[in-house]
Amino acid sequence: xxxxxxxxxxxxxxxxxxxxxxxxxFAHNKTYKDSLTDTGNAHFLGDLNSFADSQLSDSPYxxxxxxxxxxxxxxxxxxxxxxxxxxxxxxxxxxxxxxANFSQGVNFAIAGSTVLPKDYFVRxxxxxxxxxxxxxxxxxxxxxxxxxxxxxxxxxxxxxxxxRSCMAELxxxxxxxxxMGVNDYARNFGTSVSVHSLAQRxxxxxMKLLKTLLDRGAKYxxxxxxxxxxxxxxxxxxxxxxxxxETGCAAGANLVVAAHNDLLQRKLVDxxxxxxxxxxxxxxxxxxxxxxxxxxxQFGFSEPFKTCCxxxxxxxxxxxxxxxxxxxxxxxxxxxxxxxxxxVHPTEAMNQKLANLLFDQGFCxxxxxxxxxxxxxx
Numbered sequence: 001x002x003x004x005x006x007x008x009x010x011x012x013x014x015x016x017x018x019x020x021x022x023x024x025x026f027a028h029n030k031t032y033k034d035s036l037t038d039t040g041n042a043h044f045l046g047d048l049n050s051f052a053d054s055q056l057s058d059s060p061y062x063x064x065x066x067x068x069x070x071x072x073x074x075x076x077x078x079x080x081x082x083x084x085x086x087x088x089x090x091x092x093x094x095x096x097x098x099x100a101n102f103s104q105g106v107n108f109a110i111a112g113s114t115v116l117p118k119d120y121f122v123r124x125x126x127x128x129x130x131x132x133x134x135x136x137x138x139x140x141x142x143x144x145x146x147x148x149x150x151x152x153x154x155x156x157x158x159x160x161x162x163x164r165s166c167m168a169e170l171x172x173x174x175x176x177x178x179x180m181g182v183n184d185y186a187r188n189f190g191t192s193v194s195v196h197s198l199a200q201r202x203x204x205x206x207m208k209l210l211k212t213l214l215d216r217g218a219k220y221x222x223x224x225x226x227x228x229x230x231x232x233x234x235x236x237x238x239x240x241x242x243x244x245x246e247t248g249c250a251a252g253a254n255l256v257v258a259a260h261n262d263l264l265q266r267k268l269v270d271x272x273x274x275x276x277x278x279x280x281x282x283x284x285x286x287x288x289x290x291x292x293x294x295x296x297x298q299f300g301f302s303e304p305f306k307t308c309c310x311x312x313x314x315x316x317x318x319x320x321x322x323x324x325x326x327x328x329x330x331x332x333x334x335x336x337x338x339x340x341x342x343x344v345h346p347t348e349a350m351n352q353k354l355a356n357l358l359f360d361q362g363f364c365x366x367x368x369x370x371x372x373x374x375x376x377x378x
Contacts, residue, residue, distance in 0.1 A: 035073045035111035035112060035183075035344070035345060036073070036078060036079060036080075036178060036179060036345065036346075037078060037079070037080045037107065037109035037178050038071070038072070038073070038094070038107070038109040038110055038111040039070070039071060039072055039078070039080070039081075039091065039092055039093070039094050039107045039109070040054070040070075040071035040093070040094030040096070040097055040107070041094040041095060041096045041107065041108065041109060041110045041111075042071070042110050042111035042112065042137075043055075043071040043094070043096075044094060044096035044097055045096060045110065045137070051069075051323070051324060051325020051326070052069055052070075052071060052072060052073050052074075052325070053069060053071065054068070054069045054070055054071050055069075056069055056325070057069075059325050060075065060309050060324060060325060060329075060331040061073065061074070061075065061324070061325065061342075062074075062075065062076065063075055063076075063331065064076040064335050064336075064347075064348050065077050065348055071094070073111060073341075073342070073344070073345040074341050074342075074345050074346060074347060074348055074351065075308065075309070075331075075335045075341050075347055075348050076335075076347070076348030076351075077091075077348050077351060077352070078348075078351055079351045079354060079355055079358075080092065080107070080109075080176075081351075082351060082352060082355035082359075083176065083355065083359075084105070086355075086359055089105055090105065092105045092106060092107035093105070093106060093107065094106075094107050094108075094109075095107060095108045095145050095149065102149075106149060108142045108145045108146055108149075109142070109178070110137045110141065110142060112136050112137070112183055113136055113137045113138060113139065113141070113142065113183060114136045114137075114138050114139070114183045114184045114187065115138070115139050115180045115181050115184050115202050115205045115206060116138065116184050116201065116202065116205065117138045117140055118135050118136070118137075118138055121134075121135055121136065121187065122135060124191075124193065126187050126188055126191055126193070136183060136187070139180065139205065139209065143209070143212075174220045174221075174222065174371075175213055175218055175220065175221045175222065176222045176224070176283075177206070177209070177210070177221065177222065177223040177224060178224050179224050179225070179226045179227060179285060180202070180206055181202045181203075181206070181226055181260060182226055182227070182229060184198065184202050185198070185202075185229070185256060185257070185260075186229075189238070195256050195259075196259075199256070199259055199260050199263055200263070202260070203260065203263050203264050203267055206223075206264065206267075207267050207271065210223070210271060210280075211271070214271075214275050214278055218278070219277070219278045219279065220278070220279045220281075220371065221278070221279070221280050221281065222281040222282075222283050222364065222368070222371075223264070223268065223280070223281070223282060223283065224283040224285050225261040225264060225265070225282065225283065225284055225285050225286045226257045226260055226261055226285065226286065227257070227285050227286060227289050228249060228254050228257055228258075228286055228289055228290055228293075229250075229253050229254070229257055230245070230249040230250035230251065230252070230253030230254035230255075230257065231247065231248075231249035231250075231254070231289070231290075231293055231305070232340060232343065232344055233305060233306075233307050233310070233316045233317075233318040233340055233343040233344075234318070234320070234343045234344050235249075235250040235253040236249070236250050236305065236316060236318075237316060237318050237319075237320060237343070238250075238320075239252060239253065247290065247293060247294060248304075248305065249293075257286065258286070261286050264282075265282055268280055268282055279366070279371060281364050281365065281366055281368070281371060282364065282365050283358050283363065283364045283368075284358075284363045284364070284365065285354070285358070285363075287363060288354050288357040288358055288363040289354065291357065291363075292339065292350070292353055292354070292357075293339065296339065299353050300336060300337070300349070300353075301337055301338065301339050301349070301350075302337045303332075303337050303338040303339065303340075304339050305339070305340065306338060306340070307324070307338070307340050307341065307342055307343045308331060308332040308335045308338040308340065308341050308342075308347055309324035309325070309329060309330070309331045309332065309341055309342050310322075310323065310324050310329055310330075310342060310343055311323075311326070311328045311329045311330070316343075318343040320343075323342065323343065324341070324342035324343070325342075335347045335348065335349060336349040337349075338350075
């Protein structure tokens with residue numbers, strides 16, 4: 001993790017595709033993401049159609065670290081949890097937990113959420129839901145939650161200050177934009193929708209969000225690229241054995257993600273020119289993930305593709321019809337040896353290795369450490 005985090009307690013806010021920190025370093029930090037970041041919003045909405053629900057006492061989810069399900073789609077901590085630890089913050093309570101204390105952070109992430117709006121999936125009759133509900137929550141829901149939260153914060157914190165002082169604090173927000181688009185591509189799998197047009201629309205919506213934040217005064221934004229989903233057991237299970245690249249991943253799926261990440265980075269270059277006084281950082285999740293996958297033993301992993309919790313023989317231990325937590329599934333004895341937890345989501349061990357690469361090893365461009373030093377947080 002980044003060395004010497006701030007000694008005081010910043011407030012961290014995570015949106016399904018965004019995260020927020022409040023500290024002497026960053027007055028706020030917001031994160032937008034989905035199932036890789038959600039710490040309970042889908043549960044409170046009644047959307048968590050998985051075995052990670054905290055109401056299931058015998059679920060294997062959360063068993064490594066929390067020793068019980070914590071509405072997280074992993075065996076333990078998520079990337080956003082390690083991000084909170086970096087800043088010496090408590091783990092983020094979900095926004096929909098109305099009894100939670102949000103004085104030091106709030107999470108707006110919703111598992112299964114999409115960049116494209118709900119009406120897109122209704123209008124185009126895109127019903128490939130895999131493990132999610134028919135019509136997903138979208139980025140718009142998370143943005144609306146954030147706006148409500150932000151306005152409440154302004155009323156309580158800024159009404160006693162001069163406008164200039166209040167706006168200066170708002171400029172210290174660090175926004176972490178997660179892997180937006182994964183669920184959009186997954187839901188369109190097997191449809192007649194053009195991948196090119198889909199990518200254009202998804203990235204356009206992401207850019208619209210970024211411009212909205214920048215125009216509202218945001219100065220520091222970290223946006224995360226998509227992971228190589230073709231390396232996940234789910235995509236390997238759904239793709240033919242002939243569709244493999246040099247790493248053993250589903251080539252077709254990874255080509256889609258690679259094209260998305262390339263388009264996203266090109267658009268970010270244009271955005272940087274429009275906002276030269278803002279820091280826009282790209283978090284290279286794709287290369288961080290592949291760095292580990294190509295050298296698993298170096299990072300302590302002996303099972304690069306096999307799910308820790310699942311059902312089935314072979315290298316995947318994955319069956320779409322018998323997922324982790326179902327009666328026929330079982331949990332491996334040592335999750336730290338596995339990159340993947342349930343066929344879709346990383347193990348806590350993988351999340352920790354990814355966090356180290358992103359926060360400490362230069363997989364953010366400019367590096368996360370440079371951003372911290374620039375803000376004189378250490």
